[in-house]
Amino acid sequence: MVAVMQKQQHHTERWGDLLDDDGCDLDLGVLLPPPVVAGPDAKGIKKVIEYRIDAEGNKVKVTTTKRVRTVRRSKNAIERRSWSKFGDAAKEDAESRLTMVSTEEILFDRTSASGSKAEETKVDSLVKTDEKVGGLLMVCRTCGKKGDHWTSKCPYKDLAPQQGESSTDRPPSADGSATPGKGGAYVPVFRRSGADRSGVDVMRRRNDENSIRVTNLSEDARDPDLAELFGQFGPLNRVYVALDRATGESRGFGFVNFVHREDGEKAIKKLNGYGYDNLILCVDWAAPRPN
DNA sequence: AATGAGCGT
Known part of the structure; x- marks a missing residue:
């Protein structure tokens, strides 16, 4: 007025x-x-x-x-102030060193990904050789099928026990073909005699379910940084910052898998929109990973 | 603006 x-x-x-x-x-x-x-x-x-x-x-x-518009902070922002420090800020005496004026000349150009044609051709021929050999040797350790798929591609692989577990239940048969059950029908590893059938510890599923995507990461945020930031909400299965394979630079996004979905919920609520380094994080559930 | 690796009988 x-x-x-x-x-x-x-x-x-x-x-x-x-x-x-x-x-x-x-x-x-x-x-x-x-x-x-x-x-x-x-x-x-x-x-x-x-x-x-x-x-x-x-x-x-x-x-x-x-x-005058009062400075209104989100509830989360207020709560964040009570968080214990992490990263560089957690170090004693860090306060004075976290913010500084740089006199360096900083270039923003990014080098383009390198990789020569010659190398690629070489790799190609190696792969072909491998496949020839692999075609003969390829026997799935999980279901015993020959020449069909690798162990990691086995349709039963999610049900397979952790490495070193119950693998002694059934030594490989003399002819080298692995684990056909009595009468020829396939018996999944976890159902074979002596196996724990509780389905709790033995069934190892790769847990991609509680997977969270983090974008707008700063260039120098790495796995441990994400682990530290997200680990505050609960145990993590995996942390992954996408890197450019050629340059090793961060691609500015990453993923975090929570053991417990509720912890993921909390993390999204608290960290989405959270300023980290010089950027505002974008945090949400990730789309399922493509094959 | 943006959705992830590698291991290999």
Whole structure:
């Protein structure tokens, strides 16, 4: 709300006279009283009293009253202030070193990914050789099928026990073919005699379910940084910052897998929109990983 | 603006 409170007597000087040669109104400040600022008070009301010259050259007192936007922090932002420090800030005496003015010249150009054609061709031929050999040797350790798929591609691989567990249940048969059950029907490892059938410890599923995607990561945030930041909410299965394979630079996003989904929920609520390094994190559930 | 690796009988 701007109100012209009071017109004072007609000023004899004209705009042109008040301006210097460049048209700058440098002299105005001298001719007019300085503005007076009051508040904002408890209700956020701020008053400014200033003097101006209006279009007709009249000296005018202007009182401006407005409600000033109070600095409103999100509940999360307030709560974050009570967090214990992590990263560099956790180090003793770090406070004074965290923020500094750099005199370095900083270039923002990014080098393009390198990799020569010659190398690629070489790798290609190696892969072909491998496949020839692999075609003969490829026997899935989980289901015993030959020449069909690698162990890691086995449709039963998610049900396979952890390495070193119950693998002694059934030594490989003499002919080298692994683990067909009695009568020839396939018996998954976890159902074979002596195996723990509780389905709790033995079934090792790769848990990609509680996977969270973090984008807008700063260039120098790495796995341990994510682990530290997200680990505050609960145990993690995995932390991964996507790197450019050629340059090793961070691609600015990453993933975090929580053991418990609720912890993931909390992390998203608290960290989405959270400023980390110089950027505002974007945190949400990740889309399932493609094959 | 943006959705992840590698191991290899």
